[in-house]
Amino acid sequence: MAVIGGGVVGCAVLREFVLGGLTAVLLESSPDLLSGASKANSALLHTGFDAVPGSLEARLVADGHARYRAIHQRLNLPLLETGAIVVAWTEAEQNALPEIMAKALANGVADARPLGPAEIRQREPFLAADLLGGVLVPGEAVIDAWSAPLAYALQALANGGAIWRNARVCGGRREHGVWTLTTAAGPARARVVVNCAGNQGDIVEAIVRPSPFEIRPRKGQFVVLDKTAHDLARSILLPVPSEGTKGVVIARTAYGNLLVGPTAEEQQDREMATVEPALLQFLLDRGVRMIPALAREPVTATYAGLRPATQFKDYQIEALPAERWISVAGIRSTGLTGALGIAAHLAALHAEHFGPLSAIADPLWTPVPNLAEARPRLWQQPARDEIICQCEMVTRAEIEAALQGPLPAGDLGGLKRRTRCMMGRCQGFYCTRRVMEIAAPRLPGLVEMLA
Template sequence: MSEGSQRAECYDVAVIGAGVVGCALARRFTLDGARVVVLEKAEEVLDGASKANSAILHTGFDAPVGTLEADCIRAGHAEYREIRERMGLPLLECGALVVAWTAEEAARLPALMDAARANGVDDVAPLTAAETRTLEPRLGAGVAGAFRVPGESLIDPWSAAHAYLAQALINGAELRYGAEVLGGRFEGSWSLATAAGTVAARLVVNAAGLYGDIVEERLTGASTFQIRPRKGQFVVYDKTAAALADHILLPVPGERTKGIVVCRTAWGNLLVGPTAEEQDDRATAALDGATLEMLRQRAEAILPALAGHEVTAVYAGLRPATEEKGYRVRADASRGYIAVGGIRSTGLSAALGLATHVRGLWDEPLRPLADPLWPEMPNLAETAPRDWERPGNGGIVCHCERVTRREVEAALTGPLPARTFAGLKRRTRVTMGRCQGFACGAELAEITAGRLAQPMLPDAATREGGDD
């Protein structure tokens, strides 16, 4: 191969990992004019930590003050609000209440509000116990006080990440599946050995999430951080329960975790979770009956009326925590490498801000796209009209979530088509409702036959029901 051909085959940026952070990174570098390739080891995007979260767009009011995390959440929150209408992304502006249930917790509220103001969230407002009950009359006994954070909102976490990556792809980026990074050599540029072949790039950005430390060791010989997977389990109540809470109900946070949240979802359910359980396994987030029962009991203590509502789904996910609390972002300019590690539960909110920050770590002049293309995502949120309300939709396939055949067909095509059944679920919400696919699994198997990299069987919906 000639020297000119070798240059043509060398990407500007290789992003390792197609979670929400990797998708945002691909978008930012592409819009700034870089030639980008995204390397994903799975057969679908959002297949690791990004497949399970609480779907909250945080303001960063409770982030550690003065940290990169706080800065990126604030910037990511602002950019999501700036671009979301153009991309068709939902935003349920419900606000949050940080609720104290004991006198000791109530005594900590002023310091938490001071920290929020230090993080630039200066519209927090204290509430007495009576004022809290006026805003949320269904709260259980024992409320000692609260404060309100108006900017906390609910979004669809998967359509956001899909939109970021789709914009990168329609503007020239490339995506390779089954491309686990096995090693690499840097000699002025990177030669990456992947399971899908060799990839050359001038800059490598490691956004491999739960495997970030392993990837860093494979590329540099040692890792500067160690992933310590943290499992979060969730309980999802039926749509009838969503009317019980107007706000995101947050606990007074602990030293290690934000605690258990009760909130609506953009899809019209009511969500409880997550737990925070350390484990060694990076791949499997097993559900535990006793823990799920604890979540139910805690939720029903917060909102006693939940006791009369049905749980329609349970799921668990892993967060890529590390041995330190903060984000582990590090640039090695001498060999064109940036690590984006330890992006825990705030990754959804911080992704766009992180992408801008990481772009600033690469001292490389680029020519931003003058008139980039913008994708528009299908709406799955209950806050705006859905496809089932429009004519010519082919009929409803999944009646629990009111997903049409046209929506399913669209999710199997386009710049970022579903490649697995789990990916189809995240794009459409098929089988995520009350019957968990019992009624529509066979029809979905017929529609998707020969069109998925991992074919589904007629009963696959039930088997994958935990990937809510």
């Protein structure tokens, strides 16, 4: 099998099929994984309480949620049990709460329940006083958006999978039941191809057929507040969603910050996600409206990501038996949660159309280093190495380890995602050169930059 696209869904799919006994390769166009849509999101583990009941997304998000909870400890992945509160601020939003409750129950989220203003303020004392009510969803949680897919990829590698980077797929042909994909790293041959190409999904789909879906990148901008703001929100604070967006969320991050965002803006560019001062200010204003104390908190970082939306609201997943191809598209903001559920769904499609899998009897498990602030980290150990990034307390040993092993960082972005270096208050102002000096022997191009 060949899996096209090294985002969170591609990594989960590779893992699923390798553990299912197939010889599988992941083809990623960039020097490192998670370089597209998966590099920038809100890092929340969703229950699917607000998905369209009966939709494929609702089912696969719920399944992915359960599967993450089942394996996260074996892969050493964080799970911050914050819960979420949908907060109503206007009479119209308050009138929509019963519908939100009904949708949650229809989606099997049986522990969701209404909250009155007094109970919300008891849980969230820093919220503005004029809130009118809300819905509590206990199962919503915060995770690390980068460690999870990297752990999936590493487990796939440990059990016999392969990953080709710098391997953009630019064509393919099928002869005698075998695909030969043309990639920048050479030809890749496979009996089955899975298209998980994210924002390039309809372009890749054109290899096999005129794409029935059109990728319409939807940009989401975020503001990251300093660690001093972390305790101003204990739960994930959700707005009452509108027709076009789930709205602006306030949530803790696994790294000890507080996040406000995202926006929802359709654009044509599939790769460049810019941040815009006016919209960032809008996010801050919305955050301050909900938690007035945020007005005194400094901003650590801003970022933007592109979600691979289509003209359809639901996931676009389809097996093409005659072509020996599986399409996976329209995986928007719920992809981080849904990835493991999507992978299991694809395994079922494979069994139906291409033959059953034969699971590895005793797979190897590959725990990843902990990056979450709420759990012990390497810098806290008595014999720890030199600290290179003072803002995020990243040691030299962590940076060196991220540049080695079966899936070393392929660029500085990948190094950030594996260690948290250059992501703190100074945004790399003080540590970038030291990081580059350590990384230069293993990352081409950095030597020239340092000269």
